[in-house]
Amino acid sequence: MFEYEALQLYWWFLVSLLGGLLVFMMFVQGGQTLLYGLGKSEEERDLIINALGRKWEIGFSTLVMFGGAIFAAFPLFYAVSFGGAYFVWMAILFCFIIQAVSYEYRKKPNNLFGERFYERLLFINGSLGIFLIGVALGTLYTGGNFEVNDMHLSHWTLPSYGLEALLNPFNLLFGVVLVLLARIQGMLYFLNNLDNQAIRWRILSRLKREFILFLPLFVLFLLMLMLQDGYGYDEAGIVRVVPLKMLQNLLAFPWLLGLLAGGVLLFLFGIYRALVAQSTQAIWWTGSATVVMVTILLLLLGINHTVLYPSLSDLQSSLTIANSSGSHYTLTVMSMVSLLVPLVLGYIVAVWRAMDRFKLTVDEVNADPHHY
Amino acid sequence: MEFSDALVDWSRAQFALTALYHWIFVPLTLGLTFIVAIMESIYVRTGDAWWKKTTQFWMGILAINFAIGLATGIIMEFEFGTNWSNYSWIVGDIFGAPLAIEGLMAFFMESTFFAVMFFGWNRVSKEMHLFSTWLVAIGSNLSALWILVANGWMQHPVGMHFNPDTARNEMENFWEVIFNPNAVSKFLHTVSSGYVLASLFVMGISAWYLLKGREVLFAKRSMIVSASFGLITSLFMLTTGDESAYNVAQTQPMKLAAMEGLYHGEERAGIIAIGLLNNDKKFGDDQEPFHFKMEIPSALSFLGYHDLNAFVPGIEDMLYGNPDKGIMSIAQKMQRGKEALKALRAYKEAQKVGDTQKATEALKRFEANQAYMGYGYLKKPQEAIPSIPLSFYSFHIMVGLGTWFLILFMAVLYWARRDQIASKRWLLWAMVGTIPLGYVAQEAGWIVAEVGRQPWAIQDLLPVGMATSNVASTSVMITFWLFAILFTGLLIAEIKIMLTQIKMGPEGGH
Numbered sequence: 001m002f003e004y005e006a007l008q009l010y011w012w013f014l015v016s017l018l019g020g021l022l023v024f025m026m027f028v029q030g031g032q033t034l035l036y037g038l039g040k041s042e043e044e045r046d047l048i049i050n051a052l053g054r055k056w057e058i059g060f061s062t063l064v065m066f067g068g069a070i071f072a073a074f075p076l077f078y079a080v081s082f083g084g085a086y087f088v089w090m091a092i093l094f095c096f097i098i099q100a101v102s103y104e105y106r107k108k109p110n111n112l113f114g115e116r117f118y119e120r121l122l123f124i125n126g127s128l129g130i131f132l133i134g135v136a137l138g139t140l141y142t143g144g145n146f147e148v149n150d151m152h153l154s155h156w157t158l159p160s161y162g163l164e165a166l167l168n169p170f171n172l173l174f175g176v177v178l179v180l181l182a183r184i185q186g187m188l189y190f191l192n193n194l195d196n197q198a199i200r201w202r203i204l205s206r207l208k209r210e211f212i213l214f215l216p217l218f219v220l221f222l223l224m225l226m227l228q229d230g231y232g233y234d235e236a237g238i239v240r241v242v243p244l245k246m247l248q249n250l251l252a253f254p255w256l257l258g259l260l261a262g263g264v265l266l267f268l269f270g271i272y273r274a275l276v277a278q279s280t281q282a283i284w285w286t287g288s289a290t291v292v293m294v295t296i297l298l299l300l301l302g303i304n305h306t307v308l309y310p311s312l313s314d315l316q317s318s319l320t321i322a323n324s325s326g327s328h329y330t331l332t333v334m335s336m337v338s339l340l341v342p343l344v345l346g347y348i349v350a351v352w353r354a355m356d357r358f359k360l361t362v363d364e365v366n367a368d369p370h371h372y
Numbered sequence: 373m374e375f376s377d378a379l380v381d382w383s384r385a386q387f388a389l390t391a392l393y394h395w396i397f398v399p400l401t402l403g404l405t406f407i408v409a410i411m412e413s414i415y416v417r418t419g420d421a422w423w424k425k426t427t428q429f430w431m432g433i434l435a436i437n438f439a440i441g442l443a444t445g446i447i448m449e450f451e452f453g454t455n456w457s458n459y460s461w462i463v464g465d466i467f468g469a470p471l472a473i474e475g476l477m478a479f480f481m482e483s484t485f486f487a488v489m490f491f492g493w494n495r496v497s498k499e500m501h502l503f504s505t506w507l508v509a510i511g512s513n514l515s516a517l518w519i520l521v522a523n524g525w526m527q528h529p530v531g532m533h534f535n536p537d538t539a540r541n542e543m544e545n546f547w548e549v550i551f552n553p554n555a556v557s558k559f560l561h562t563v564s565s566g567y568v569l570a571s572l573f574v575m576g577i578s579a580w581y582l583l584k585g586r587e588v589l590f591a592k593r594s595m596i597v598s599a600s601f602g603l604i605t606s607l608f609m610l611t612t613g614d615e616s617a618y619n620v621a622q623t624q625p626m627k628l629a630a631m632e633g634l635y636h637g638e639e640r641a642g643i644i645a646i647g648l649l650n651n652d653k654k655f656g657d658d659q660e661p662f663h664f665k666m667e668i669p670s671a672l673s674f675l676g677y678h679d680l681n682a683f684v685p686g687i688e689d690m691l692y693g694n695p696d697k698g699i700m701s702i703a704q705k706m707q708r709g710k711e712a713l714k715a716l717r718a719y720k721e722a723q724k725v726g727d728t729q730k731a732t733e734a735l736k737r738f739e740a741n742q743a744y745m746g747y748g749y750l751k752k753p754q755e756a757i758p759s760i761p762l763s764f765y766s767f768h769i770m771v772g773l774g775t776w777f778l779i780l781f782m783a784v785l786y787w788a789r790r791d792q793i794a795s796k797r798w799l800l801w802a803m804v805g806t807i808p809l810g811y812v813a814q815e816a817g818w819i820v821a822e823v824g825r826q827p828w829a830i831q832d833l834l835p836v837g838m839a840t841s842n843v844a845s846t847s848v849m850i851t852f853w854l855f856a857i858l859f860t861g862l863l864i865a866e867i868k869i870m871l872t873q874i875k876m877g878p879e880g881g882h
Contacts, residue, residue, distance in 0.1 A: 083457020
């Protein structure tokens, strides 16, 4: 019904959008790292945990969905990256396994390890987990050490199985920027969700400091992304190193450049609203900006004959959306299924609004039989 | 590409470990979500605040279980990639779809409405809250549907063809994949077993309260809800179990033979009610396979083929071949499988040099032998046989316990109707003691399904030895132990927390 190439692009767009939503939902993780920075008493920390506790599962599901969508639509990418960069993905998974139980078990009597232990796990999930996802995403631009044979079976060529990505400055910067972004988003979420003056004042002073740290790193990240060598392929599928590839892609699609610039401005506007106008709605500005920016940065890997996952060991093993995707039939079926996406987004938004009609207070947390 | 045995073993061990751990928590969630939804429905209909408190208590227990279910579940989604990367390429075009659909249709529903169910008592209307509770139940069961569609497909691959150019299987018919008879019976059998487990769980805890003389009304009412739910779902589980066995006979005869320790095929084959396997028995020797056995005559023929006189092939019929019954030996299948693999390689080489004639010839040879391709990866015929003791004992433990559960539910309802349940202390103890047996039956069922189909990751198509990721076995060993330590620690914490909550009871210990 639809052209194969169109479906591949559509699915890469969906994966990119999921990536954008995933990064947006990282405000939960960012918030987890601020537990002691913003919560000075037990009561305040409970409030923070309960504010995040109503949302963390959506982020968790988004991460799982991100993996599932890649498996279904780009199985070779899934096989090569997860099966090759083994230690990085395993480390990420461990960081997320510990999140689920920590909310639920932290305050429960007789929880074996004690409250502080589960709080540390939440900190690890929020910092190391997000940092490593940043590093892993960075490798989409900087490459990985894998080879794919003519039967499309793959292996990693370094015994560090993905940990070598930590030696690349761009990957590291990606990780750091993501952690800082998550913390900023976390603070803006608390402004929106909590009714607590003390935490509010702490956020406003901390937000300024962290934003001043974030901004130059984010600019450096964008500059490196645009100016470093990228990877492209020609009609015959031959892969080459292409200088300034990402910048070229943006210039080839000026509307993407416009959207990206718009995203950056929207983000700055959100921060301005929070800091100067003390708005509680800033998360919506910065949040939509985050979704737009991340979606576009990921989308750049799937357009204009760009390599999706470059191989540093054997350039011609590199993966593209064309050579790593599911079959035409599967992509068609999955595209039908994707018509459910607006419905799912719709009920998430509706439930979010219904549950957040009024702000969370210490009193409500204490009265709730199920509080975390 | 050939993998070391150590790599394959560690990869299998890790998958088994993570799946068995995950499966400790899933069945309770599948059933308890429905039980709390039923209880909350009673609350909304009657407006009786007592039912609200009861619902909230069981929801609290559910939440403790749900969290660790999620924790052990996330790894399952990614482990196909991290540890079974060849698998992910060779069948990902079909297998990835149900997993992604599971995420989209089920996980978001569960996670979104879970928050309403737990934190929404004062934030949304009563009706909206009840609706959310039902959606959590439906969502978790939908998630089971899709993952079992995926698993059913591994047991009986349908709706696809092998594409020699990409060297993978590609989906051809989505409906065949969904309505695969193995997937349907597997889903129904698995979820009903979850309902039974949750019923046993609620019933056992209620019995404990009665033994302690506490929460008497709460315990009696919870017991009646759960025993009724358990009885209905047990009967359903029995029917779907029969259907599952029928499907196994049709599509995985080796698994059926291993489940029954059937070495020599026979007509009017019986089912062993009780038996002790002879561990010295070797294939082809004339030792008896059992030290002793009690058999129900013709039952296996009936179970497998719905015909009392049907021939059920034994392990040796399949291993050595049985021309009278038209069964090819494993060695022959391996021969043809190796032909297929050789032809595929020749096809690739011919294509590389642009020799179309050679390529066409090779493709013809490949197609003639393609059905046996998976056997081409085996090193010796015995590899095609799963562990007989594991398959046999887990199958019989599962069936035996399932029968016991049914009897127990009937007994509980009988005395509960006469309002004599609180005085039947032996029965109350039996209910408490049956909680762990419910878990044993669950894990045994999983072992029958998964060990029984060895060596196949995909039945007849892809053995586990060809399906792993090409990483160092020590890497997998490291993550295996990390999982073992982490999951065990979390399990102990979970049990301690849960027991404490149960001790505190619905009144919160006051």
